[in-house]
Amino acid sequence: MSTETELSTPTMETQKPTVEIQSAVIRFAGDSGDGMQLTGTQFTNTTAVFGNDISTLPDFPAEIRAPAGSLPGVSGFQINFGSQEIRTPGDRPDVLVAMNPAALKVNLADLVEGGTVIVNEDSFQASNLDKAGYESNPLDDGSLEGYRVIRIPLTTLTLNAIKDTGLDRKQGQRCKNFFALGVVYWMYDRPLDHTLNWIQSKFGRNPAVLEANTAALKHGFNYAETTEIFTTHYSIRKASLAPGKYRNLTGNQAIALGAVTAMEKSGRELFYGSYPITPASEILQELSRYKKFGVKTFQAEDEIAAIGAALGASFAGGIGLTGTSGPGVALKGEFIGLAVMTELPLVIVNIQRGGPSTGLPTKTEQSDLFQAIYGRNGECPVPVIAACSPGDCFWSVLEAFRIAMKYMTPVMLLSDGYLANGSEPWRIPSLEDLPDLSFPNATDQDTFQPYARDEKTLSRPWAIPGTPGLEHRIGGLEKQHLTGNVSYDPQNHDNMVRLRAKKVAGIAQDIPPTEIYGDPEGDALIVGWGGTRGAITSATEQLRAKGLAVSSIHIRHINPLPPDLTDIFSRFKKVFVAEINLGQLWTYLRATLLLDSISINQVRGKPFMIQEIMKKVEEQL
Amino acid sequence: MSTETELSTPTMETQKPTVEIQSAVIRFAGDSGDGMQLTGTQFTNTTAVFGNDISTLPDFPAEIRAPAGSLPGVSGFQINFGSQEIRTPGDRPDVLVAMNPAALKVNLADLVEGGTVIVNEDSFQASNLDKAGYESNPLDDGSLEGYRVIRIPLTTLTLNAIKDTGLDRKQGQRCKNFFALGVVYWMYDRPLDHTLNWIQSKFGRNPAVLEANTAALKHGFNYAETTEIFTTHYSIRKASLAPGKYRNLTGNQAIALGAVTAMEKSGRELFYGSYPITPASEILQELSRYKKFGVKTFQAEDEIAAIGAALGASFAGGIGLTGTSGPGVALKGEFIGLAVMTELPLVIVNIQRGGPSTGLPTKTEQSDLFQAIYGRNGECPVPVIAACSPGDCFWSVLEAFRIAMKYMTPVMLLSDGYLANGSEPWRIPSLEDLPDLSFPNATDQDTFQPYARDEKTLSRPWAIPGTPGLEHRIGGLEKQHLTGNVSYDPQNHDNMVRLRAKKVAGIAQDIPPTEIYGDPEGDALIVGWGGTRGAITSATEQLRAKGLAVSSIHIRHINPLPPDLTDIFSRFKKVFVAEINLGQLWTYLRATLLLDSISINQVRGKPFMIQEIMKKVEEQL
Amino acid sequence: MKLKGIQMTANQSSEMIDLKLDRKDFVSDQEVRWCPGCGDYSILAQMQKMVPNLGVPRENFVFISGIGCSSRFPYYMNTYGFHSIHGRAPAVATGVKLANPDLKVFVVTGDGDGLSIGGNHLIHAIRRNVDLNIILFNNRIYGLTKGQFSPTSEMGKKTKSTPYGSIDNPINPLCVAIAAEATFVARAIDIDTKHLGETLERAANHRGTSFVEVYQNCNIFNDGAFNDFTERTKRADQVLYLEDGKPMRFGKDLEKGIAIQGFSPEVVEIGENYSIEDLLIHNESLSEPTLAYLLTRLHFPEFPVPVGVFRNVEKPEYSDLCRDQIHAAQEKEGKGNLEKLLNSGDTWTVS
Amino acid sequence: MKLKGIQMTANQSSEMIDLKLDRKDFVSDQEVRWCPGCGDYSILAQMQKMVPNLGVPRENFVFISGIGCSSRFPYYMNTYGFHSIHGRAPAVATGVKLANPDLKVFVVTGDGDGLSIGGNHLIHAIRRNVDLNIILFNNRIYGLTKGQFSPTSEMGKKTKSTPYGSIDNPINPLCVAIAAEATFVARAIDIDTKHLGETLERAANHRGTSFVEVYQNCNIFNDGAFNDFTERTKRADQVLYLEDGKPMRFGKDLEKGIAIQGFSPEVVEIGENYSIEDLLIHNESLSEPTLAYLLTRLHFPEFPVPVGVFRNVEKPEYSDLCRDQIHAAQEKEGKGNLEKLLNSGDTWTVS
């Protein structure tokens, strides 16, 4: 830590009273240039290490940097943290930190009634108000009545705090997010050391910036402690998470970790072919850092080449992985078909975002389910699974590889923008807890037939180039059963189409019984998939707390579906299917199980609010 | 006609007795180099002009030219013709013309019991038998017992017939298909003049070939008349088709004609962007001949560019059309999404073929229905319609353009390999019978808003570049209601997603009541879509003839579905859905209407046999 | 096939008319959303300033783009515009131009959009010589997706997706354009505004595909990528302004030049050993593009960076050829008659 | 980034060992299904004859293709093979090579497969210098889809899809390869079998992407496309066989040659006005490709058609770079440890 600073490190023993609460939701919002994602991440990590359960939701604009002060330029980061299980980033923030008028304008409506707004008073001058479309200053015109408004001249105070560091005004101003963070740390009784360490390691080579950020953070904390604005601060006990070692992970980080794990557990080299696209790019960026593991990453010229190279790598004996979002999957369909025909292991990750077309590229959505299940020419069955929380992305990618290798098939893994960027504490598994990944390795020259099948899994053998005596040719034309030669025989085609379908349907044998949250029977069952699990479970919990006979299940295996669903559905009077689209799982369940259910849906580029789900269910009970 | 020939043109008054029959099915089969497609087409046209109803099924190999004499090199052409309504190319041929052993081997199993085989005796020597995998000569080893076998030394006779024309043996041999055609013309009492005229116009500039083909045809006819092999020939009366002028059309020709018609009836220029692919290439080839109509055809660098250019043309005020088959559609998904977001009129034709992947490129299948309805990222509704006979392709493309322009939307039109290459007599409509195609043309500068909507259709206005004062920008990002500006507003997105869905759902208002073949209620309803109509209707007819209470309907509008389906289904005890895939419409009807029905399916790259459908229905009644 | 020469089109003849348009007529009502300091602003400004000079009515302009920071360009031009999908703008633009050859069609693309996912469409538009004005904003980075390397990024470059340095050999956009038989190829620099404006104008006046690479600074993810030669003080010594028919000279006092030895260009000082006569003379309109190709191979810092028009030749334009073919068919065969068409082929009547 | 020189790989060092493979070891059990007389047969025969010379064990060969008549090639080679999808073979091959750099990877493609739908993948594989041997069968037509024009078809060509003649300017595959920074570029003729075999062998021995265009007759849909210069009797006068370090001579008695005037090549007669010393000397390994580029511009019938190796230079190979980067990281940082990785970052323990 910088020795030049003369500030004393604040201790946790402050003078003001502390009120204990169970959880809180904070949203940091400001201009894209204000560093809100960084601020949010710092708060998250501090809170995670402190021991609370957390869930986060970053929310950033599609433009790199919209004009400063404009509404489209607002960037936000929400965190829900508490001493009990936290499953969503929170419906509505208790505290809104608004660095400028635009941030206030965009976010105020979400704040709980009576919530706290912390604003950077300095930024509420005419030009900014104008850019945000305010006709008068909301700090003065009474429009914030009903909220607790804390006006802090953040810019001025920050500039004061850093005046000895040698930074000029422009550079100095940039530290105001740390000042704000200091204030919020005080409010929630968080230690500063995690962030101080981070500043140290990040800016170690730039002493002036190091010192300035350190000073801003500490001054912020001290300002809150000293001034009269704040009377109490809040403490939130550590959460009672399952014992173990934890770290905080976003969904995309989890996918990268899971993929490296799959490589280590299968002994096959990981090849990641990808083309940058929001919100999947971080997977490429993460994996490209794991050179020492021997991970090969390939930034291809487009999504087609990305999956093509991954499939080539699988043919050559690696495990091919390709990640993208919906528009990228649109380009990969033809290659997925080839992977189905050639029966090679391949995992395709779709980090769903708002569609159709370019849609809302930085927002979350669950509207690529149809595409995942049905979006190819011909009878082209592909197993589909969906991750349900940031940390679960790790387990899902392992499961995807397990299926891909055991059944020799491409597998589609669905995540979404919310999971990808959101984070939660993740219990680090020990290596022994991880499944081994096995595959039907062809070795015997004498008996080898490229399209002979394992009796149980129906998978064909994987014969890897470089193996003497197993030379063979595959491709996209229909294959003759056993030999794998090209065959135009009508009956063979009919057989092969059914065999491929049967192989994928047979994966159901591996699916564990569906876990039911709540009682195994009742008045209503809420069904979900993907990133909505937290919201659905919380809604169920709260509905049950009201005395309603509601349970919920979350479907991870989408194709094939778990075999026990029909049985479960039959035990509930009504079934609700909640999802962020116009009812795609709902439709699919009708199609596959003839299930008559009620769709709960919204397509606003945002996760569900718990209240939304509750309301829809209550209306119909 | 050549004056040098000394043969007399055979007259229709032959000496042998004539037996009148109602219909017959003939299959011409030979090596790819034997000209079987040409032979079949000649027979078809002669028969069509003669006045029978007909239906044809060409069937050719995926290889350009597999090794001469090999099984994969066999090319076939089947025609069903009769004096009553003919709806399919026939389940099984009554007569098989086999030009070599391979053709016999591949096709014999399809022949009706007791059917006639006409073989080119000359080709049954060791080398050819070997290539076809015969261990002994089937003409001699008794394996053709149960058939009427007519052995003709076609090669020898043809060489005799053409010896005065100056052609050498190799060239001369090529005429043997005309000799065979002459024989079959005699058998079915057909006039030669249509084919003679054709030979004349085709080979007019090459007198030796002209004369040789003419001679071969006439000699064939005379041979049949003269020799003792044939005792009777058959006559089939003219069919009682609806009055009008007719021509014979394949499905792909019909699409081209329909597209030109759409252009003339809408007053908008037709732009066809495509990339060659089986079985859609003929549409490009046909349309490229219509320069004098002002049709613009663009052979793009790939399917993506093809649809991109078509969409660009639509933006610029033309009517964009793009055609391909399943693997091509796989590449067009992203652009279809853009068309949905920009709400421009565009028709995408998919001539379905055997899948998945490259699959069986020259065979027919109906397995791209899922892709058509669901195969895009995001909530991306696209109207889907399907043509149900070769001639209906004309009407379907008109309907597709009608919807595309009225509702400002991309439309997917499904055809298949069977419709594309098969043909039937088509009643030529008079211009007045054709619908006018209208569209919401933006003209008024003062009120123009790019995303304002017509109240009834919900379509936005088409503002065409070059129009002063209507300058505006569109694209793939979510649009603000009315203004069309980019909008990241959550609620606007939800609204727009629902508006687009509602617009497409609203097309149902235009769908006429579903026609029921048979009674409006009963024990069983067979439901079909696309190219299976003929087989389903015939099966229904024959089941009814057996006294079963079976009816059938055929769905042309697939998204949205006709509004009266649920009502119709409720009037039948059982509903069957027959299709050439693993049950895609069946699944879709479950999903949309919660319909519990029975799937009849096969995936053999071939149309249904009437018997197949009948058997499946009877089993369950 | 007979290829007709280039025709006077509606656009070209209207150049005579003063349409009284000026820069602000081309400023749309949309707020510009690039990062402050981004090189894109300057290109936009030059474009808005230049287009009124073309004598084309505003409603005949269409700007088409793919996806990327640069591809948001059409929103800011008060013309018809289409922000399409990633890499595919040349395809959309080809359709627009073929459907209505009277439109003045611009394509705005980036180094990722145009050379990575869209490389093939670019090449094919160029080889067909469709009358498009393609402006490729080359910032040697993926801006919109926040900083991955692009096909023009230097080997060894550390970016978000290559923390150990890129191992991909970069591609030279102008080489590719020339290999695709481009009829007009040029290069300009975002901050050299006057030259940029002139280059854009010359490109716009070329009938056929014109391809302009603009070095554009992305001050967020690849700041200063071109500073070594684009900074005002360095330009004279590090940039070679190509001028048709003129010897290739550069330097503050034009004291240096490019000479050639066999196929190897070299930088020479004019003075004792070399005179102006020894220098290469630029010739834009050589029918064979070898000289233009050679110029694209002058790499900084061994050579100054050539900017300006590398190649500018006349060849039949695609939408003209398409239209001509239709007219020729109509002249020869008569205009199409639908009734006749429907009734063509072998027909028979049932009564 | 440090780029290591080209390494001796398993393949290269095994060249010393005689694996006792011969032609028939590379003939698969699949019946060859091209039209009788198709030029593809000859290329297949030369390939089967050549590969045993490479000293590579049979199981290390992989043939990858797209879709087209030519793309059925892998079925006939008794090696590992992948008949992928249209245009995408270079992408698949790149994945194969990266996953296992010891494999000897061939890409077989056609003028449609490689230059139309697949043009971009081709360029990007070439610019990365992935060790692929790309053989492009150029028959100037789409064979498999029965006769539409291709990107190499001549302007004005009448085909099934252009009954009034094509209006598309053809593309020159070698120009495109060179523009994509190719390290090895060659051309051969299907029926000039000896030269074809030699060219394929040189290509196969190049580490990095080698790109060979083979003029291939499609006797069904474009018969005789190259007859004017490929027929045995015409070759001496109409074909220029490039030989490294040698003057460019041709003609029955080598009486003609190629000289250069400025940037314009010309055909000269050796004799009174010109001597052999005046002729251009071929040099495959110039680091700048301008000469190779110029040679690709020699068009028949003004010039003889150059065949042989146009360019052959050494540059770091992609899969080597990829492997080296991994090794360097492992040397510097130690091999990856999964347990450590999972436990990295900020962690805390709940007990």
Ligand SMILES: Cc1ncc(C[n+]2csc(CCOP(=O)(O)OP(=O)(O)O)c2C)c(N)n1
């Ligand atoms: C099919 C598809 N793949 C990927 C993306 C993500 N994407 C958007 S822009 C872009 C690259 C932008 O780079 P460039 O073209 O150089 O433009 P710049 O932002 O630098 O101006 C990428 C990869 C996308 N929108 N669509």
Ligand SMILES: Cc1ncc(C[n+]2csc(CCOP(=O)(O)OP(=O)(O)O)c2C)c(N)n1
């Ligand atoms: C996505 C897709 N589009 C189109 C096709 C149809 N197709 C197959 S091969 C081919 C072109 C073949 O031409 P070329 O590459 O020159 O090979 P050739 O047959 O001449 O050897 C086309 C268009 C396809 N198989 N897949």
Ligand code: SF4
């Ligand atoms: S990210 Fe770079 S290219 Fe994009 S707007 Fe910002 S400065 Fe410009």
Ligand code: SF4
């Ligand atoms: S169509 Fe042409 S290229 Fe294809 S196999 Fe036949 S001759 Fe060869």
Ligand SMILES: [Mg+2]
């Ligand atoms: Mg860029």
Ligand SMILES: [Mg+2]
């Ligand atoms: Mg070809």
